[in-house]
Amino acid sequence: MAYENIIVETKGHVGLITLNRPKALNALSQALIAELGKALDGFEADDDIGAIVLTGSEKAFAAGADIKEMASKTFTQCYLEDFITKGWEAVSKVRKPVIAAVAGYALGGGCEVAMMCDFILAADTAKFGQPEITLGVIPGAGGTQRLTRLVGKSKAMEMILTGRMMDAQEAERSGLVSRIVPAGELLEEALKVAERIASMGRPSVLAAKEAVERAYESTLAEGVRFERRLFHALFSTDDQKEGMAAFAEKRQPNFKNR
Numbered sequence: 001m002a003y004e005n006i007i008v009e010t011k012g013h014v015g016l017i018t019l020n021r022p023k024a025l026n027a028l029s030q031a032l033i034a035e036l037g038k039a040l041d042g043f044e045a046d047d048d049i050g051a052i053v054l055t056g057s058e059k060a061f062a063a064g065a066d067i068k069e070m071a072s073k074t075f076t077q078c079y080l081e082d083f084i085t086k087g088w089e090a091v092s093k094v095r096k097p098v099i100a101a102v103a104g105y106a107l108g109g110g111c112e113v114a115m116m117c118d119f120i121l122a123a124d125t126a127k128f129g130q131p132e133i134t135l136g137v138i139p140g141a142g143g144t145q146r147l148t149r150l151v152g153k154s155k156a157m158e159m160i161l162t163g164r165m166m167d168a169q170e171a172e173r174s175g176l177v178s179r180i181v182p183a184g185e186l187l188e189e190a191l192k193v194a195e196r197i198a199s200m201g202r203p204s205v206l207a208a209k210e211a212v213e214r215a216y217e218s219t220l221a222e223g224v225r226f227e228r229r230l231f232h233a234l235f236s237t238d239d240q241k242e243g244m245a246a247f248a249e250k251r252q253p254n255f256k257n258r
C-alpha cells in the first residue's frame, strides 16, 4: 500500500513507522490516522515482526490532531463519526509492543498517541503537553485518563488546565517516559530496544504486555491472579523449555515463538 503521511519500513524484526507531514509538524489528520492504523495492522499480521517503533521528526513527534481539519466540525458530526475514537485507538489495540520514540513536540493528540504506546523513549529535545484548553476544548483521545495515571493527578491537572508543556527531564522525573537519550541517538536506541524485545519469545512478550496492561484495569488481587494464570500458561510453550534449558546450558536461547 502507498502511504502519503507516514513512512513504513522494516528494520530486522522491527516495524518502523515514521510520521511524515513535516509542513504541519506531523499534525494527525484523519488520513494520517487511517494510514497509521493500516500500517499497524500490517505489522501485527507479519510473523517476522516482533516489535514496532513509532517516531516523528526532529522537530515534532506530532503537534496534535489537525486543528484546521477539525475546526469547523459540529457536535453532530463529532458524535456520529465518533470523532477521535475511530482509528485513533488502533495504537492502543496492537498486541505487539509499540515504542514511541519522541523528539520535539508531542502535543495534544501527539502526546496522547505516544501515551497509547507501551513506553516512550524521549530525546533530550522532547516537549510534552495537552494544550487543548487553549483551543476551547479538552483532550479527546485519552489524555485526561492516561496522563493522570502516568504522572498523577496534580501534575496532570496542572498541565491540562493550563496547557503548560513539560520538557524531557520533567517527563522522565514524573514517569511519563522510560528514559531520555540524546536526540541524535534516539532512533538507533529505539530500534535497538525494539530488536531486543523482538528477540524474546513472542508468547511471553505478548503475555507480559497483557499482564502489565491489566494493572490499569483491575484491583491488585485480580491483576496478580491474571498474572499467575498467564505465568502458568507459559509453561506450555516450547519457548519456556528453550529459555530455561539455554540458561542451564550457559548459551543464548533460540526462541521459536511457539
Ligand SMILES: CC(C)(O)CC(=O)SCCNC(=O)CCNC(=O)[C@H](O)C(C)(C)COP(=O)(O)OP(=O)(O)OC[C@H]1O[C@@H](n2cnc3c(N)ncnc32)[C@H](O)[C@@H]1OP(=O)(O)O
Binding pocket: 023, 024, 025, 027, 028, 063, 064, 065, 066, 067, 068, 069, 084, 105, 107, 108, 109, 110, 112, 131, 132, 135, 138, 139, 140, 141, 143
Ligand atoms: C486529539 C485531541 C482531541 O486531543 C485534540 C488535539 O490534539 S488539538 C491540537 C493540540 N495541539 C496544539 O494545540 C499545538 C498546535 N501547534 C502549536 O502550538 C505550534 O505549531 C507549535 C508550538 C507546536 C510549534 O510552533 P512553531 O514552531 O512556531 O510552528 P508553527 O508555525 O506554529 O507550525 C508550523 C506549521 O505547522 C502547522 N501546525 C502545527 N500544529 C498543527 C496542528 N495541530 N494542526 C494543524 N496544523 C498545525 C502550523 O499551522 C504551521 O503551518 P502553516 O500555518 O504555516 O501552514
